[in-house]
Amino acid sequence: MSQRIILHIDMDAFFASIEQAAYPFLKGKPLIVGSRGNKYRTVVASCSYEAKAYGVCSGMPTQQAFRLCPEAEFVSADSAKYLLCSEQIFDLLKNFSKKIQQASIDEFYLDVSFLKLDEAVLLAKQIKRQIREKFSLCASIGIAPGKIFAKIAAKLSKPDGLLCVSHQELEDFIHNLPVDRIPGIGPKLTKRLNLLSITTGADLAQVGLEFLIQHFGKIGIWLWQISQGIDEEEVDYWDAPDKPPKSIGHSYTLENPLRSNTHVFQWLLLLSEMVGHRMRQHKLESSTCCLWLSNYEEDILRQKNFHVPTNDTAVLYQRARYIYQMLSPRPLCIRALGIVAKGFLPETVEPLLPVDQRQRRLLAAIDRVNTRFGEWTLYPAFLLGISTTASGRASDSQFFTY
Numbered sequence: 001m002s003q004r005i006i007l008h009i010d011m012d013a014f015f016a017s018i019e020q021a022a023y024p025f026l027k028g029k030p031l032i033v034g035s036r037g038n039k040y041r042t043v044v045a046s047c048s049y050e051a052k053a054y055g056v057c058s059g060m061p062t063q064q065a066f067r068l069c070p071e072a073e074f075v076s077a078d079s080a081k082y083l084l085c086s087e088q089i090f091d092l093l094k095n096f097s098k099k100i101q102q103a104s105i106d107e108f109y110l111d112v113s114f115l116k117l118d119e120a121v122l123l124a125k126q127i128k129r130q131i132r133e134k135f136s137l138c139a140s141i142g143i144a145p146g147k148i149f150a151k152i153a154a155k156l157s158k159p160d161g162l163l164c165v166s167h168q169e170l171e172d173f174i175h176n177l178p179v180d181r182i183p184g185i186g187p188k189l190t191k192r193l194n195l196l197s198i199t200t201g202a203d204l205a206q207v208g209l210e211f212l213i214q215h216f217g218k219i220g221i222w223l224w225q226i227s228q229g230i231d232e233e234e235v236d237y238w239d240a241p242d243k244p245p246k247s248i249g250h251s252y253t254l255e256n257p258l259r260s261n262t263h264v265f266q267w268l269l270l271l272s273e274m275v276g277h278r279m280r281q282h283k284l285e286s287s288t289c290c291l292w293l294s295n296y297e298e299d300i301l302r303q304k305n306f307h308v309p310t311n312d313t314a315v316l317y318q319r320a321r322y323i324y325q326m327l328s329p330r331p332l333c334i335r336a337l338g339i340v341a342k343g344f345l346p347e348t349v350e351p352l353l354p355v356d357q358r359q360r361r362l363l364a365a366i367d368r369v370n371t372r373f374g375e376w377t378l379y380p381a382f383l384l385g386i387s388t389t390a391s392g393r394a395s396d397s398q399f400f401t402y
Helices: 014-022 062-068 079-093 117-135 147-156 170-175 187-195 201-207 209-216 218-227 261-282 313-326 354-373
Strands: 006-011 031-034 044-047 073-076 100-104 107-111 139-144 162-164 248-258 284-294 299-310 334-346
Touching: 006 079, 006 117, 006 147, 014 031, 014 044, 014 079, 031 062, 044 062, 079 100, 079 107, 079 117, 107 147, 117 139, 117 162, 139 147, 147 162, 147 170, 170 201, 187 209, 201 209, 201 218, 209 218, 248 261, 248 284, 261 284, 261 313, 261 334, 261 354, 284 313, 299 313, 299 334, 313 334
Parallel strands: 031 073, 139 162
Antiparallel strands: 006 107, 006 139, 031 044, 100 107, 248 334, 284 299, 284 334
8 A cells, every 4th residue: 555645835934925026126125014004013924034034923013023123124914915826826736636735825735645755756846846937936845644744844844945754754753853843732732741851752652642641631642643653634635525614713813902801702702703604604503612812922722612502693602702701810911812613513404492593583684684785784782892994894883783
């Protein structure tokens, strides 16, 4: 049986590189792409490698970024331009394999197990060359027997690199890898691992499965699999029929940080409506609610499973609010937040209780109005006073409320 060969194509400084390609006078200069137009009151969405050399990184407040690199150029993010370029790169990659999957706006997986390893390396070089010629952009590519290992290889080869890890080399590759370079292991998990004297993939393999389960539960199983070079997640066929999503989420980075519970609750309701609307479009209900918050020091991610699945905005909001109120201590200054729904089940044909039936009909009517007359034609009255103009929507005076 032939070994799998997975390519991970990771675009280098994607947003910043697109801006430099569009405006040649920015090439070679430190460049900051802000998520909003006010250069001193936003966060870094992307930055060029010239800016990275000064310590600037994505997610950093731009005030801090300009202190590190005062001479940096600034442009506000142009999402439409980046999405179009991402779609064009995806279309290019379709020429090389039937099994291709987009991991994010600037990352793609390609399964080329039908090739020999040396042929896959030549193909990766061809892909890099075509991306450079057609888009004036650079990509780093990792090649490995599994998706997560190919992703690691791509990250290690940045910028504009190519790293191939054969099946025979995989064990040494993992064992020599610091645990904080494994996608999915963040600062908190790294700290917990280090306290147990686990700093490398070799340490993970040495302590064994039972030890990892004892200390980390289900995550311990995943850690052990990584240490053993096990990653059987498949790359999807790009022309396969549409599959239901594994998760649906929305997040928002704010121009001004939230400092009061009332404002936090308004944003949680706004995000709950966005997530609920998409679930109702897919006729799905969720039993797992995830809450993500970010301040200037750390990211906080909490999730909770509930017995009854739902796609009702009000219920999603109450679940997100419950998770928020259980945080201890709660963040004092929130600059970004998000809600993700997981654990999907098909929507029930008809609720049993009359009150639930009325609520289902109300939500369906609201969705029909918003679909016909524009997003947020109807929206909860509790959102009065929340600033939505930053997202490109109309001002409050143009909305009806329910």
